[in-house]
Amino acid sequence: MMGRLKISFVRLWNELWFFRLNVVVAIVGTIYLLTR
Amino acid sequence: MDRRGLHILRTVFYVMLAWFVVSSLGRFHWFLVLFITTVAISNVAVVWMLREHRNRLAVACRRPVLRRYVAGVCFFTRDQIPLEASSDSPSREVRLRTARDFANAAKVGKQVVRGHDSVLDTTFSRIHENQTLRKTRRSRGESGPLASFLLVGEDGIGKRYLMRVLSKLLYGSSSIEVFDCRRITMSELVGTRDRCGDLLEIFCNKPHGLVLFEQVESASADINNNLVQLLTSGQLYQPGSDNPVSFQEAVVVLSSTTGAETIASLAADRIDTAAWHQQVTQLLIDETRIDASLLHAVTEICCLEPPSDLVKAEVVALLLKKECKAHNIELSHVDPEIVATQVFQIENGSGFNLVPQRVKKLLRKPLVAAAPQRAESLSLRVRTDDRYAEAETSGR
Numbered sequence: 001m002m003g004r005l006k007i008s009f010v011r012l013w014n015e016l017w018f019f020r021l022n023v024v025v026a027i028v029g030t031i032y033l034l035t036r
Numbered sequence: 037m038d039r040r041g042l043h044i045l046r047t048v049f050y051v052m053l054a055w056f057v058v059s060s061l062g063r064f065h066w067f068l069v070l071f072i073t074t075v076a077i078s079n080v081a082v083v084w085m086l087r088e089h090r091n092r093l094a095v096a097c098r099r100p101v102l103r104r105y106v107a108g109v110c111f112f113t114r115d116q117i118p119l120e121a122s123s124d125s126p127s128r129e130v131r132l133r134t135a136r137d138f139a140n141a142a143k144v145g146k147q148v149v150r151g152h153d154s155v156l157d158t159t160f161s162r163i164h165e166n167q168t169l170r171k172t173r174r175s176r177g178e179s180g181p182l183a184s185f186l187l188v189g190e191d192g193i194g195k196r197y198l199m200r201v202l203s204k205l206l207y208g209s210s211s212i213e214v215f216d217c218r219r220i221t222m223s224e225l226v227g228t229r230d231r232c233g234d235l236l237e238i239f240c241n242k243p244h245g246l247v248l249f250e251q252v253e254s255a256s257a258d259i260n261n262n263l264v265q266l267l268t269s270g271q272l273y274q275p276g277s278d279n280p281v282s283f284q285e286a287v288v289v290l291s292s293t294t295g296a297e298t299i300a301s302l303a304a305d306r307i308d309t310a311a312w313h314q315q316v317t318q319l320l321i322d323e324t325r326i327d328a329s330l331l332h333a334v335t336e337i338c339c340l341e342p343p344s345d346l347v348k349a350e351v352v353a354l355l356l357k358k359e360c361k362a363h364n365i366e367l368s369h370v371d372p373e374i375v376a377t378q379v380f381q382i383e384n385g386s387g388f389n390l391v392p393q394r395v396k397k398l399l400r401k402p403l404v405a406a407a408p409q410r411a412e413s414l415s416l417r418v419r420t421d422d423r424y425a426e427a428e429t430s431g432r
Contacts, residue, residue, distance in 0.1 A: 008088055009221040014043070021050055022079040028054040029073030032062060 094118035116240045129244035133146040138164040141205040151347035173229040189340030192387020203246040213247040217255035220395040228274040252290040253325045267333035295324040299339040348379040353394045369415035
């Protein structure tokens with residue numbers, strides 16, 4: 001299960017700039033909100 | 037720099053960009069950061085579902101707001117909007133649902149297109165049958181397009197116009213995608229590893245529509261294989277991609293100009309539909325270069341018979357009326373000799389292709405003569421003093 005999730009995440013990360021950008025924005029945004 | 041290094045560099049750039057955006061927004065209000073983070077998380081979720089749980093997303097797309105949002109995400113990811121795989125709800129874009137809708141559409145179609153009544157009846161009834169079968173099918177899976185037809189008929193007989201009318205009645209838009217199999221290449225059809233093909237790109241953005249492949253007998257082996265895959269599975273892939281572009285809501289039409297005479301000879305003694313279909317398939321396999329698997333994959337083979345003189349006259353009269361209507365003048369009378377002259381000019385080789393231009397030329401002088409009088413109606417009569425038939429106006 002985890003292996004499959006990882007494979008599909010890596011594939012999406014490598015293929016789509018839109019996915020990369022949104023993942024980064026989501027993580028950075030969450031960190032900003034938690035640390036403020 | 038190797039590929040891995042490039043990825044890391046790109047990620048660092050994204051992180052910096054994201055931090056800059058988030059901290060700039062945070063200076064105004066923390067709520068803006070919350071908003072952009074929520075949007076980013078939901079975008080990630082939608083992209084994930086687009087690739088992993090397409091059917092569930094398609095069900096969620098029933099709500100118009102969500103559908104618009106998913107369409108926006110699909111625009112960035114260059115994916116097709118997920119089409120609903122559940123069997124009980126026909127697509128909203130397909131306007132015809134009930135048997136009555138289809139019967140009415142066929143009736144309207146017959147008023148617009150002359151001489152192809154049986155083809156209109158057949159196409160609409162096959163589409164309705166396929167729609168009914170989809171409702172009763174458990175899962176859509178590899179069910180092929182909404183319907184597929186092979187139109188066999190001479191040049192200029194009105195195949196393209198017929199399909200435009202079909203598209204207008206079925207999808208509400210008369211724009212159809214036309215590909216000539218003599219010229220089309222694989223890169224134009226499905227694309228290459230780097231570039232998406234024209235056909236896939238069009239149906240990625242607009243999955244509901246009619247696509248017409250002309251001169252299918254001249255298609256290369258590669259194109260044939262792709263067409264067979266399209267007709268049987270209703271999906272096509274860009275080379276090197278795992279994401280299919282679905283044609284399940286599309287109508288695929290193939291057209292051929294060869295073999296029309298052979299089928300016409302059979303059409304006279306058409307008794308049993310199944311037997312006739314088998315005979316036609318065998319004849320086309322024997323006498324044309326159309327791939328046998330293509331012939332077996334299409335829903336129906338339709339033969340467009342050459343128009344009779346009466347049908348030609350009806351078409352000429354319709355075009356005369358249409359041209360006059362475009363100039364806000366009603367056509368009140370046409371001498372039969374004028375129509376007959378036009379009918380005799382219709383050759384078997386080019387069919388109706390040149391008729392609209394001829395009609396425009398014929399009406400030019402009468403319309404110019406009627407313009408200063410601001411005439412509401414126009415009658416075309418033969419001049420008796422002249423040796424040749426000529427049009428004359430009488431504006432009222």
